[in-house]
Amino acid sequence: MSSIIALNKPFGVISQFSEHEKHPTLKNYVDLPGFYPAGRLDTDSEGLLLLTNDGKLQAKIADPKFKQAKTYWAQVEGIVTDEAISLLQKGIALKEFTTAPAKASVIPEPAKLWQRDPPIRERKSIPTSWISLTIKEGKNRQVRRMCAHVGFPCLRLVRVQIGNINVFDIQLPLGQWQYISATDVLK
Template sequence: MVASLIAFNKPFGVICQFSEHEKHPTLKQYIELPEFYPAGRLDTDSEGLLLLTNNGSLQAKIASPRFKLPKTYWAQVEGILTPTAIEQLQNGVQLKEFTTKPAKAKILAEPLALWQRDPPIRERKSVPTSWLSLTITEGKNRQVRRMCAAVGFPCLRLVRVQIGQFNLLANPLALGQWTKLTEADLYRM
């Protein structure tokens, strides 16, 4: 079998598994290809770029922190981000069981190219929100959400927009749609 790679724009609320789930829609409702598995995960309440492959070694290369493939997230957080919080994210954040590796972090203007989330985030008139771009090379359980909370800015919406060199917004893919990729799409310079 020839190894294949696909990019999927995962909607909010979809669980990253193919087997049926009693509460959430699954990948099976969007991708009808046998022998494909996620290369890494996105939480059910996160959206955006998910890579899937039918090749175990490629799956490990994409998902394992050992290979340091950068993953970029856009996070809408509660409150107005501060330079101190950005600096903490850039230096690494102490979480309960480990300290994160330094990340690339910067404040974003509200991204206009992003699709509307269904359902929308909870809005509170008395609490402003701001956007952050965060690039990490680890990818531990709920890491970006935990990093944001640790620096005082709880995450309201989390969208993965890039893995390696493949950017979901530069290669528009409708929400819930997928497309074939090559490994070269991830490692182009």
């Protein structure tokens, strides 16, 4: 039977099940045979990762042609400007592609966000701020590259939502997983 699970992936965990010489893997958190990530979430990013045991469902979740929106909260170096937000909303010309326009806004520091282990590096002389970014593409390190391109490097990146599944709405603690409905993801 086809199933989907949502995992709140911690920082430093690589999005694969096979052993890795330097990082813990999904195997440390999900002990179910036949499940695979539906998309990627970089080792140095945290938050919502969907996994499934159905290849067709995996494609519908991960493939950009199905337009599953993904929302990220990025803690960036510096105080984000209106100009930077405007550029993100228009799309960014990166080296090998131009991103589609993103939904982008400055947000207050998220109160309900878990502590990262290890904490980000902070410099006393440089403030940080938070951006919410929603994209439908998901190219390699896209959000980090977009933020850096507009002059605000990411210090922390947390995926909070894929489709209609929000890590806070389903109250998913860091490092934990739960079954979710495919209809909730693919609405």
